[in-house]
Amino acid sequence: MGFEIGEALRSRGLEVTVVEIAERLLPRQTDASAAGVIRSLMERRGFEVVLGVKPVRFIQSGGEAEAIALSDGRSIAADLFIISAGVKPRVDVATASGIKTRRGIVVDDSLQTSLGGVFAAGDCTEHKGILYGIWRASEEQGRFAGLAMAGERIAYSGTVRxxxxxxxxxxxxxxxxxxxxxxxxxxxxxxxxxxxxxxxxxxxxxxxxxxxxxxxxxxxxxxxxxxxxxxxxxxxxx
CATH class of the missing domain: 3.30.390.30 (FAD/NAD-linked reductase, C-terminal dimerisation domain)
Incomplete structure (x- = not known):
């Protein structure tokens, strides 16, 4: 989402700086070489790319953010700040119900939680230690959970990301x-x-x-x- 917003802003003539905490762009989707090609494309289109640093706080003036401080001591001034930080499952309801949770709601191969007869699917679930956060996994998990609830338990082995x-x-x-x-x-x-x-x-x-x-x-x-x-x-x- 952050890339699409940044591109839309550049198309309107705004200066855009991308700050990525990892050492390369799109670290979950690319290797170093592909990320390098993407960075080259971005810089040719006028983006400034800053890698390997973490935003730590907003610098405010008069109650409004005017810059962001980075972990390496630098700061970047801007009129608009966009945070694109992925998703984090909300597990408070499940935890309060006594259902086992870690980063997400823990499910077995039939998408059943630790509480018998209660199933979970989609972005909130953690299966074999994996949080997918993608549409295809939610669709597949929903299908397997629905079959299990209807009495037809087929083992879900994971989704190809x-x-x-x-x-x-x-x-x-x-x-x-x-x-x-x-x-x-x-x-x-x-x-x-x-x-x-x-x-x-x-x-x-x-x-x-x-x-x-x-x-x-x-x-x-x-x-x-x-x-x-x-x-x-x-x-x-x-």
Whole structure:
């Protein structure tokens, strides 16, 4: 959401500075190389990008924020501040009911909570230590929870994480693994001048992850293969 708002503001001629606490942009969706291509695209469009620092407080004057102080001692003055910090499940009602919670409402493979007969699905849930926070996982969890409540319990093994983001006049699509591990291999294509980056990750010949920026050719087949690999492993890819 932060990227879309920033792009809309730039299109109106405003100066925009992006502050990212991680060492690269979109750390959950990209590897370092893809993030570098995105940063280059942003800077060409007039964005200022600040990485690896944390906003710590607003600097106020007359009761209004006029700047933000950063963890490295710098400050950035602005007329408008936008915070895009992801989602955090509200678990207070579940906790007060005696249902087990950690970062989210803890559920088993049938999406049942620690309280028998009570199920949970969507952004509030934590399954095998994972908080998804994406639409596809909410849809799949809702289906599995509904089946379980109707008496048909099918084990939910997790959702293959995938993201699609339209930004800077191009599209980013990622799914599954974004970095190879173990004996995995990857095929990489980079055309920074035209804002293109492709990384296909394979494990024993099977596609288990991809990062596609600016060139989405073959993405449907690749995504289907990643989803199949995730289901056969019994674990969410990525």
């Amino acid at each position: 995938s993201y699609r983001l339209n930004l800077l006049g191009t599209t980013l699509l990622t799914a599954g693994m974004i970095e190879p591990s173990g004996n995995m291999t990857s095929e990489v294509t980079v055309d920074e001048e035209h804002g293109i980056y492709r990384r296909i990750i394979r494990d024993g010949g099977r596609v288990v992850g991809m990062i596609l920026l600016g060139d989405l050719s073959g993405y449907r087949e690749l995504l289907a293969e990643i989803q199949d690999a995730g289901r056969s492993n019994g674990q969410p890819a990525g």
